[in-house]
Amino acid sequence: MYIAHTVDELRAALAGRSRPAFVPTMGNLHAGHLSLVRLARERADTCVTSIFVNRLQFLPHEDFDSYPRTWEADCEKLRAEGCDILFAPRETDLYPEPQVFKVQPDPQLADILEGEFRPGFFTGVCTVVMKLFSAVFATTGGGVAVFGKKDYQQLMVIQRMVQQFALPIEIVGAETARADGGLALSSRNGYLSEAQRQQATALSRELRQLAHATRTTATPLRELETQAMQALREQGWEPDYLTVRQRSNLLSPAADTQVRVNAPLVVLGAARLAGTRLIDNLEF
Ligand code: PAF
Numbered sequence: 001m002y003i004a005h006t007v008d009e010l011r012a013a014l015a016g017r018s019r020p021a022f023v024p025t026m027g028n029l030h031a032g033h034l035s036l037v038r039l040a041r042e043r044a045d046t047c048v049t050s051i052f053v054n055r056l057q058f059l060p061h062e063d064f065d066s067y068p069r070t071w072e073a074d075c076e077k078l079r080a081e082g083c084d085i086l087f088a089p090r091e092t093d094l095y096p097e098p099q100v101f102k103v104q105p106d107p108q109l110a111d112i113l114e115g116e117f118r119p120g121f122f123t124g125v126c127t128v129v130m131k132l133f134s135a136v137f138a139t140t141g142g143g144v145a146v147f148g149k150k151d152y153q154q155l156m157v158i159q160r161m162v163q164q165f166a167l168p169i170e171i172v173g174a175e176t177a178r179a180d181g182g183l184a185l186s187s188r189n190g191y192l193s194e195a196q197r198q199q200a201t202a203l204s205r206e207l208r209q210l211a212h213a214t215r216t217t218a219t220p221l222r223e224l225e226t227q228a229m230q231a232l233r234e235q236g237w238e239p240d241y242l243t244v245r246q247r248s249n250l251l252s253p254a255a256d257t258q259v260r261v262n263a264p265l266v267v268l269g270a271a272r273l274a275g276t277r278l279i280d281n282l283e284f
Contacts, residue, residue, distance in 0.1 A: 001079045003086045007135045010048075010087050014136070019143035020046040020085075021172075022136045024129060027051040028068040029077050032177035032185035036146045037081045039174050043144045048136050049078055050087040052094060056102075057124030068190055087135065094131055103127045105157050112250060113268060114153050114279070117240045122157050129158055133169060142168025150176040150184050152268060152281040153250060176280070178204070184280045191276040200273055202235045203280050206242060211267045211284040214244050218257050232271055239271035247283060 004010035014020060021044035023036045029051075040047045051074060058064035071088075078086055103126035107115075110122035137143050147155045159171050177185045181201035192200060210228040214221065221244055228242040246253050247264040268281040 001083050001086055003088060005088055005090060006093050010135055011139045013085050014140055017046045019140050020044050020048045020136060021144040021146060023049045023146050024132050025049060025051055026053045026067065027074050028070050028187040028190065029074045030185045030187065032148060034077060034081050035177050036148055036174050037078065037083055039172060040146045041082055043172065047083050048085045048087055049083045050132055052089055054124060054128040056099060056127055057121050059118060068187055099127060103130045103161065106160060109160060109250060110157055113241060114270065117270060125154055126157065126161050133167060137169055144170045144172055146172045146174055148176060149173045150280065152266060156250065186278060188276050188278060192274065196274050199236065200278060202232060203269055203271055203278055206232055207267045207269050207280055207282045210242060210244065211282055214260055214265065237271045237273050242269040
């Protein structure tokens with residue numbers, strides 16, 4: 001596996017290769033990331049993974065400084081998975097000067113859910129992803145990029161960004177990898193003790209129950225959502241939201257029960273357990 005730190009090194013390594021498949025990450029790789037790398041390898045002859053902890057998408061009180069950085073272990077895992085090129089820019093390579101130009105996503109999509117609780121998050125994500133796409137794809141004429149469905153809203157924001165800017169990049173969404181008990185794999189699970197990880201399975205359980213109740217009862221959605229949040233609170237969580245949305249635009253579905261029975265929906269949740277904020281979702 002070749003390691004490129006600068007955009008020039010990356011582009012030189014990509015010269016003469018066919019269109020690559022790209023997996024952007026912030027490192028601290030787990031089985032979920034590696035499943036994205038596997039998917040990327042199936043989609044192209046050249047697989048590029050990036051590791052970059054992007055300051056722009058963290059609020060001042062969030063965990064940018066303590067975000068787990070596990071360089072050696074990450075390199076080993078990527079080598080074992082057959083990744084061809086690792087792009088690992090230093091902060092000064094990607095942001096040699098203050099990033100004053102930003103990619104501002106559609107507020108209707110980006111200011112709800114995660115964007116409501118983490119203002120500016122998707123601007124930070126879109127800005128770095130645009131820079132990473134430029135680094136990886138500008139000289140290859142495009143390619144494929146793989147994102148996990150665990151970050152459901154992020155995947156949707158990136159899909160819209162690629163569509164609006166007509167970028168020659170196919171976005172592939174990969175299913176969420178889960179531990180036994182249903183806990184979605186996440187780098188932030190590392191902040192939890194073993195006992196807390198067991199406790200954390202409640203998030204996916206409550207999402208599943210909320211999805212089930214949405215399809216099988218006529219109780220107003222708001223009520224079901226409030227009950228699900230209360231159930232989590234009683235198990236020691238501080239939920240930000242647990243909510244049922246339309247898959248197409250992440251807006252609430254119409255109150256009409258018939259719509260609730262048939263529409264393609266997704267239930268999304270974000271909640272803090274012992275200070276660690278976890279997110280999850282389930283399409284149904
Ligand atoms: O999902 C992530 O790990 C990050 O948001 C991403 C896409 C690598 C951008 O920093």
